Amino acid sequence: MISGYLARKLALLHHPSLFLSLSAFANISELKRVHAHIIISGLANDDLTTARLLAFAAISGDFHYAQTLFDQVEHPTLFMYNSMIRGFSQSFDTLESIHLYIRMLLDRISPDNYTFPFLFQSCSNKAFFFEGQQLHDHAIKFGIDYDVFVLNNLIIRMYSNCRELDYARRLFEERNSIVNVISWxxxxxxxxxxxxxxxxxxxxxxxxxxxxxxxxxxxxxxxxxxxxxxxxxxxxxxxxxxxxx
Structure with missing residues (x-):
């Protein structure tokens, strides 16, 4: 029997809106309590539940807990990989973000327009400029370089923050047809x-x-x-x- 509290949390956790879903918990402690109830109730094998729990943990900064959830999934989805990469990019753990990206490619999962902005954020300093350029090449390879969201993060997070403004300007002029007020x-x-x-x-x-x-x-x-x-x-x-x- 699922309690009313757990049923309400699961309903919100499974909401079609990711934004509303991630508001299911006030903090990471509440997530862990709800996760314990989910395990006891035998609902822990549901991929959507795991994906949303993982996303909240990663965004909240509890990378150890997020990693634990991630490692329990036999075949992580693109959403799960993006959640982990996003979390580590915000912690500026550049190498871990890149390692996850490589693992994702080895799992034959193609990145999307949410993957690269987080990776570019990780490479927003000179020390990882070379890796950032390689990721730029990958964005071109996957045909995502004309997405304005990717473009702005590529300019913002990488070339501008690395003080490589010649690259930024060239990219800006080449993509002038899609730039917006953020790009300018x-x-x-x-x-x-x-x-x-x-x-x-x-x-x-x-x-x-x-x-x-x-x-x-x-x-x-x-x-x-x-x-x-x-x-x-x-x-x-x-x-x-x-x-x-």
């Missing part, structure tokens, strides 16, 4: 962070549309260069501001 803002931020405020301004002036983040990125660039008059002028021109600006 990333280029502004990348060049302003490197102290090349003139090029940052060129991108800012060319933007087909701007939001408050775009304006703020340019203001930050001016402030970093101690060009306070220019920063104040932009601030005064903003039609909308937030606490960051």
């Amino acid at each position: 803002t990333t280029m502004v931020t990348g060049y302003s962070n490197c102290g090349d405020i003139d090029v940052a301004l060129q991108f800012f002036d060319r933007m087909p549309c701007r939001n408050v983040v775009s304006w703020t990125a340019m203001i930050v660039g001016y402030v970093q260069m101690e060009k306070y008059d220019e920063a104040r002028q932009l601030f005064d021109e903003m039609s909308e501001r937030n606490v960051d600006s």
Whole structure:
């Protein structure tokens, strides 16, 4: 007999919306209590239940528990691999993210447009720039490099954060037909962070549309260069501001 509490948790855990599903637990301790009830009730072999529990554990930062759940699955799904890669990318355990990606390929599971952004996040420093370039080649191989979500994370997480702005700019220009306001803002931020405020301004002036983040990125660039008059002028021109600006 399943208790009312467990039934409610399972119903929410199995919700079609992943966002709502991951709100099933207040914290990792509650997840572990519910998981214990699931095991006692003989429901632990359900792949959907395991996948959602694993995703919550990985996102919550309990990688040991997530790894334990993952290792109990004979044939992990793409969703499970993505959940694990996402978790380790947020912990900046780059090597573990890449090892999981290689294992996924060996299991003959093809990555999707959710896989690569997490991997690019893991490679967002110079030490793993070579690995990041190889992953970029893989994105091209799998035909995912024209996905704007992948593109933005490739520019944001890798080339800009690694200060490899020539690569970022070339990629931006090659994919100009799909770039969006996030892409433009990333280029502004990348060049302003490197102290090349003139090029940052060129991108800012060319933007087909701007939001408050775009304006703020340019203001930050001016402030970093101690060009306070220019920063104040932009601030005064903003039609909308937030606490960051």
